[in-house]
Amino acid sequence: MGETQYEVIIIGGSYSGLSAAMALGRSLRKVLVIDSGKPCNEQTPHSHNFLTQDGKTPKEIASLAKKQVEEYDTVSFYHGKAINIKKTENGFEIITENGETLSSKKLIIATGITDEIPDIKGFKESWGISLIHCPYCHGYEYKGKKTGIIAHGDKAVHISSLVKNLTENVTILTRGKANFSEEQLEKLKNNQIKIIETEISELKNENGHVKSLVFIDGKEINFEAVYGAFPFQQHSDIPKILGCEFTEFGHIKTDFMQKTNIPGVFVCGDNSSMMRSVSNSVMTGNVAGAMVNMELVTDCF
Incomplete structure (x- = not known):
């Protein structure tokens, strides 16, 4: 797929991941968004409680968001799934399900969660x-x-x-x-x-x-x-592989800057918040993108 070294890799390309990508794209950061195209709300007919988008389908909101993020030349997309990761001297190496290795200095995990729906008819x-x-x-x-x-x-x-x-x-x-x-x-x-x-x-x-x-x-x-109110699990094993800390409820622990206990790793969206809404995902993604950019600035300025 060409170049495999990025400043930031974002795992997860739904609302929070796209929001982070926009913040970074507007700061001219070389970003790759990895997404498997399986959002947890794909069956939901309408999304609500988000200004300017109230009543739109989740797909409408996500499609428009991606189209807008694609306008930023430094942001690229990879359709697939990240299945493994390792910390390197200069950042991270991510292994995809197709066996490709993608590298970045910083990492944003926006992978969401998976609801464990009871096996009851209907x-x-x-x-x-x-x-x-x-x-x-x-x-x-x-x-x-x-x-x-x-x-x-x-x-x-x-x-x-x-x-x-x-x-x-x-x-x-x-x-x-x-x-x-x-x-x-x-x-x-x-x-x-x-x-x-x-x-x-x-x-x-x-x-x-x-x-x-x-x-x-x-x-x-x-x-x-x-x-x-059903149990859930993290949609991706990447946070666990990295050694991220989790809350007693199963969310990834983060500070107010969306930063985890692992240096260089930020999270956003449903994987790290009890507030499961499009608006909260967009907000935490925006914060994560801005804070990652600030870290990159601090590293070299």
């Missing part, structure tokens, strides 16, 4: 459409609707408190024995939030739009929206 087909993760991103569209929340413990209480502001009809679905404190149970009761402990066997839907939930005891209840 869940994967509805994820990001009507089985959703964030009241800020999609809650307004389901205001006043009959809503279920698949979660338990503190997470269920947190989500239900946000959703209760959007609809009066809220049910927590713990998929097993509930583990709420007496104080939490009292709070849920006072807010007329019901609790169902029975395991779910199916989410009935039409093209991803939930119609009802079927439980293992045969009972079926109609819902118009369902929130799901």
Whole structure:
């Protein structure tokens, strides 16, 4: 693919990676963006809560972003996946799935996370459409609707408190024995939030739009929206290979400059933040790009 030595390599070419690339391109940095083209929100029909882009599809936003970044001559793109990495005297060497070695002085990891959706009929087909993760991103569209929340413990209480502001009809679905404190149970009761402990066997839907939930005891209840708080894993092994530190929740640890514990390595987007939104990804990417440029300036000025 020609030149393989760059000032900065960005692994991940969605919103945060592209935002970082733009900041660096505007500083004339020689940048390579490595992206496999598999964003976690590719099934989501509309993106919200991002000024100037509210209601656009994720693909529309990403396509326009890439087109704008491509205007900067010093930014290049590589379609593929980074599978290994090693620290060198002058920076990093990244190995792609095709066996190519790409080198850079600095590294930005914008690889996102992968949700571990339960293997229950209808869940994967509805994820990001009507089985959703964030009241800020999609809650307004389901205001006043009959809503279920698949979660338990503190997470269920947190989500239900946000959703209760959007609809009066809220049910927590713990998929097993509930583990709420007496104080939490009292709070849920006072807010007329019901609790169902029975395991779910199916989410009935039409093209991803939930119609009802079927439980293992045969009972079926109609819902118009369902929130799901599911575990996740890092989309890439690169941070672990490098020795990046992680939070107790599984995000990559970073300071306010998006810098990790590994010199020369910055992260941005969903892999390092509990705030899963396009706007936050763009913001953290912009910060990471600016801070990497500042490091490059400091190294040689």
